[in-house]
Amino acid sequence: MSQVPADLRYTKDHEWIRQEADGTATIGITDHAQAALGDVTFVDLPKVGKSFGAGDVFGTVESVKAASDLYCPVAGEIVATNAGLNDAPDLVNREPYAGAWMIRIKLKNPADFAQLLDANAYQATL
Amino acid sequence: MTEPLARTPLFDFHVAQGARLVPFAGWEMPVQYTGIIEEHIAVRKAAGLFDVSHMGEARVRGRDAAAFLDRIMTNEMSSIKPGSARYTIMCQPDGGCVDDLIVYRISESDFFICLNASNAKKDIAWMQSHIGTAQVEVIDECKAWAQLALQGPLAEKILSLHTELPLAEIKRFQFLVGTVAGASGCIVSRTGYTGSAGFEIYLPATQATAVAQKLIEVGKPLGLLPVGLGARDSLRLEAGYPLYGHEISETISPIQAGLGWTVKLNKGEFIGRAALQKQVEQGTASKVVHFVLNDRRIARQGTPVLSGDTVGGEVLSGTLSPILNKPIGSALVQSDAKAETLAVDIRGTRIPLQIAIAPFVK
Numbered sequence: 001m002s003q004v005p006a007d008l009r010y011t012k013d014h015e016w017i018r019q020e021a022d023g024t025a026t027i028g029i030t031d032h033a034q035a036a037l038g039d040v041t042f043v044d045l046p047k048v049g050k051s052f053g054a055g056d057v058f059g060t061v062e063s064v065k066a067a068s069d070l071y072c073p074v075a076g077e078i079v080a081t082n083a084g085l086n087d088a089p090d091l092v093n094r095e096p097y098a099g100a101w102m103i104r105i106k107l108k109n110p111a112d113f114a115q116l117l118d119a120n121a122y123q124a125t126l
Numbered sequence: 127m128t129e130p131l132a133r134t135p136l137f138d139f140h141v142a143q144g145a146r147l148v149p150f151a152g153w154e155m156p157v158q159y160t161g162i163i164e165e166h167i168a169v170r171k172a173a174g175l176f177d178v179s180h181m182g183e184a185r186v187r188g189r190d191a192a193a194f195l196d197r198i199m200t201n202e203m204s205s206i207k208p209g210s211a212r213y214t215i216m217c218q219p220d221g222g223c224v225d226d227l228i229v230y231r232i233s234e235s236d237f238f239i240c241l242n243a244s245n246a247k248k249d250i251a252w253m254q255s256h257i258g259t260a261q262v263e264v265i266d267e268c269k270a271w272a273q274l275a276l277q278g279p280l281a282e283k284i285l286s287l288h289t290e291l292p293l294a295e296i297k298r299f300q301f302l303v304g305t306v307a308g309a310s311g312c313i314v315s316r317t318g319y320t321g322s323a324g325f326e327i328y329l330p331a332t333q334a335t336a337v338a339q340k341l342i343e344v345g346k347p348l349g350l351l352p353v354g355l356g357a358r359d360s361l362r363l364e365a366g367y368p369l370y371g372h373e374i375s376e377t378i379s380p381i382q383a384g385l386g387w388t389v390k391l392n393k394g395e396f397i398g399r400a401a402l403q404k405q406v407e408q409g410t411a412s413k414v415v416h417f418v419l420n421d422r423r424i425a426r427q428g429t430p431v432l433s434g435d436t437v438g439g440e441v442l443s444g445t446l447s448p449i450l451n452k453p454i455g456s457a458l459v460q461s462d463a464k465a466e467t468l469a470v471d472i473r474g475t476r477i478p479l480q481i482a483i484a485p486f487v488k
Contacts, residue, residue, distance in 0.1 A: 038146075038158060039161050042422035042423055042424070044423070060473060062422070062423065064163065066426075067473075086422075089422070
């Protein structure tokens, strides 16, 4: 069984989102997603300052098997990306909810957060 | 409606070993157990056990068997000694490939042939349609056989724990028939599709699970892992071996694929000979090359290859080499393209192809 931490929000495309105290949100992919991808070899992330709408492709995660798009769960502007994934893309497999966070975004509409799936609702999609 | 997927005799074994099963060539096959990279490295450093029972088998026997095979295969069949095997292509009249195969000579008039899973039915129909007046029969034995590949530097040691066969006496592309882990009538061949040392074992389908379990039990303490089709693909590409439908196909000939050594133009008439001779003499418009990327992105099958600014080919296979830790692959490019101008465009990033000579790993 894959882990679905109760304190995060989710999308049906298997991204997780954590609301931070400073009004930003941190985004990565779920344990279920990393297990389905297999060995992750590369994570292609956007530049800081770029803006995305909800549902836009913000990057790509590649495994030995396939390349998969990453979808931005909420509209906003990138304020940070995880440079550590350049050297250690396998963090996505080992620590999907911690070391392998991908982007931090400044939400355009903080209310969007409430639209996302909670842990129970995401678990039900698996 | 699509046909239900076929299962090999080892299906329950795969489930018990925690495999992730995927559709492949009409079969439900394990793509990985623990992880493609870990399984790949196990084969290079220790050993891996593959279920390749989806591969097809055919028997060609009769007084004219050798002459018949010489007429439909590109490589020379009549000079194979009993107890030896040879890699060959079976071509269409235009030089395109029907399939690539390994032909085992059991005796003067009895040959055993390993076929690609996706081509097995087509191959057997093709062979039967070319019998003509030859004194030969082509028998479909796909259901009777299972096939295990035990590959890696420790393969011989592991196999020796479960067979009395003198494995050290089997040279590359030779085989013996005998008992493995209690199953009699196994063909044990020093061949493989990984680039590492090892064996392929053809065994009665009914014995496959028992043999696989015994090999895993004795091998696990030595580092043996069950290996799925994911690592089978990265291993074969690292070794520079072609895969039907990628580096060779009905439209890519053995000459284009760099497999001219399997085409014996001087052995007499065979299907495709005239077309292949012309390709050798006049060259081909396109050819298969291997490449490395100095990047982390993998160029996958179908990715356009740019020659300067124009599309001049496409990627045939691509993966990450776990040993080089770089993306590797093969591509069909125009024969006159300048190597230094070749590049792939992956999601908007232009990455130059570094042309390489396979095998990528010695």
